[in-house]
Amino acid sequence: MTLLTSTVSALAHALPATRANRLMILIYHRVHPRPDPMFPGEVDARRFSEQMGMLARYCRPLPLAEAVAGLKAGKLPPRAVCVTFDDGYADNATQALPILVRQGVPATFFIAPGFLDGGRMWNDSIIETVRRAPAGPLALQEFGLDTVTLADDATRGEVAGRILKSIKHRPFEERQRLVSCFCDRVGRRLPDDLMMTSSQVRELANAGMEIGAHTMTHPILRTLPDESARSEIARSRQALEGIVGQPVRLFAYPNGRPGEDYTRRDRDVVESLGFDAAMSTTWGAASRDSDFYQLPRFTPWDQASPRWFGRLMLAFRAAA
Numbered sequence: 096m097t098l099l100t101s102t103v104s105a106l107a108h109a110l111p112a113t114r115a116n117r118l119m120i121l122i123y124h125r126v127h128p129r130p131d132p133m134f135p136g137e138v139d140a141r142r143f144s145e146q147m148g149m150l151a152r153y154c155r156p157l158p159l160a161e162a163v164a165g166l167k168a169g170k171l172p173p174r175a176v177c178v179t180f181d182d183g184y185a186d187n188a189t190q191a192l193p194i195l196v197r198q199g200v201p202a203t204f205f206i207a208p209g210f211l212d213g214g215r216m217w218n219d220s221i222i223e224t225v226r227r228a229p230a231g232p233l234a235l236q237e238f239g240l241d242t243v244t245l246a247d248d249a250t251r252g253e254v255a256g257r258i259l260k261s262i263k264h265r266p267f268e269e270r271q272r273l274v275s276c277f278c279d280r281v282g283r284r285l286p287d288d289l290m291m292t293s294s295q296v297r298e299l300a301n302a303g304m305e306i307g308a309h310t311m312t313h314p315i316l317r318t319l320p321d322e323s324a325r326s327e328i329a330r331s332r333q334a335l336e337g338i339v340g341q342p343v344r345l346f347a348y349p350n351g352r353p354g355e356d357y358t359r360r361d362r363d364v365v366e367s368l369g370f371d372a373a374m375s376t377t378w379g380a381a382s383r384d385s386d387f388y389q390l391p392r393f394t395p396w397d398q399a400s401p402r403w404f405g406r407l408m409l410a411f412r413a414a415a
Contacts, residue, residue: 118166118381119411120159120177120374122392126190133226133252136398140190145400147198150176153404159203159305159345163372163390169383174411178202179374179392181309181347183210185288188295196302203305205347205374208334209312210290216313217274218259219289225255227283237273238262263350267314293338300339307345308332308370314349316357325364332368344371351376353389362388380410 127139138146150156154174157165165171178195180187183206195202210216215223225233225245233254234242238261243254258277262270278285300306308331310316316324332343346365350356353375365373365388372387379391395406 116166116169116171116383117173117411118162118171118175118177118390119407120162120179120381120390120392121407122374122376122394123178123180123191124182125184126186126194128186128190132248133222133255136396140194142398142400143191144194144198146403147178147194147200149400149404150178151198151200154407156200158201159307160371163345163387166381166383166385167387176407179307179347180204181349182216182313183207183291183296183309185291185295188291188298192299192302192304195304201304203307203345204296204299205307205309205345206291206296206331206335207309207311207313207349208296208331208338209310211296211338212290212292213287214290215285215287216290217270218263220274220278220285221258222255223285223289224278224281224283225251225258227285228281233281237276264315264318264355266318296335296338300341305345306335306339306341306343307347307374308335308343309347310349316348316361317355321360324361325368328361328364329368332370345373346370347374348376351392353377362386 123138125137126143127137130139131137154176155172156176156178159177159179162171162175162177165175178200180191180202183204187204191202228245230245232242233245235258238258240257240261245251245254262273265273296306308328310327311331311334312327314327316327319327328346335343348357348361351374362373372390374392375389377389377391378393380393381390385391393410395403395410397403397406
């Protein structure tokens with residue numbers, strides 16, 4: 096038995112299991128093949144494999160649709176957990192899928208189909224431009240920020256984060272204009288393979304993974320007019336059903352913070368369109384009393400696997 100296995104085993108036995116009918120839904124975005132030097136805290140394949148192995152051994156990983164149905168019926172087992180991914184990054188198929196299959200862990204992938212087949216999300220345009228910008232001063236006045244000096248990967252990650260925060264909730268057209276002008280000014284070729292292809296989405300579905308909707312273009316729904324918000328939600332499901340040839344019954348709100356990223360209007364639209372459930376990014380465990388169109392999700396933030404698992408077990412305990 097390795098030190099990691101023995102430590103995690105001790106944690107699992109030291110912390111009591113939550114009572115039944117509590118559901119912990121984990122949220123991921125990317126699984127890098129190796130640590131990203133700009134964002135070393137993001138999950139890479141080695142860490143993801145360790146985490147999925149712990150879930151498979153000490154928890155009850157369930158498909159999200161099955162777990163939602165069980166939660167509604169009051170028939171969930173202790174330590175029920177679901178794995179979800181947002182956005183539709185290509186590494187979900189190339190890195191995460193083989194690990195999930197090997198560990199026997201089901202997952203649900205919430206995909207914004209407007210970026211499939213060569214598209215790129217606005218935040219990645221910023222990140223990849225900063226990653227490729229030459230060392231030295233970089234003016235950021237268009238974002239309301241001072242000129243910065245790019246010196247190392249840590250600085251680049253910090254700068255990219257500051258830019259993203261400064262424009263995340265700006266109106267769509269203004270944000271797109273700022274991103275486009277910034278990328279053109281820095282003048283670096285950006286990758287066009289960050290997001291999945293349609294065939295990779297089908298690969299996930301054919302492997303038994305669930306596909307969920309995540310709007311067409313990942314807007315802040317709160318900022319959209321009524322018809323635009325409804326269209327973003329409805330068209331994303333239609334596009335994904337056309338790709339995988341099966342019903343799409345689950346939804347996740349982009350960014351997912353109630354009141355800040357989406358409103359009651361958007362929650363009611365999702366219900367009216369006939370989705371079975373929708374995911375927020377509110378921290379916590381779901382219970383039978385939860386609003387099934389605003390289910391909470393949880394991300395343990397510790398990088399060390401024993402601490403990650405300990406954080407998950409403590410969250411389960413808090414929900415008991």
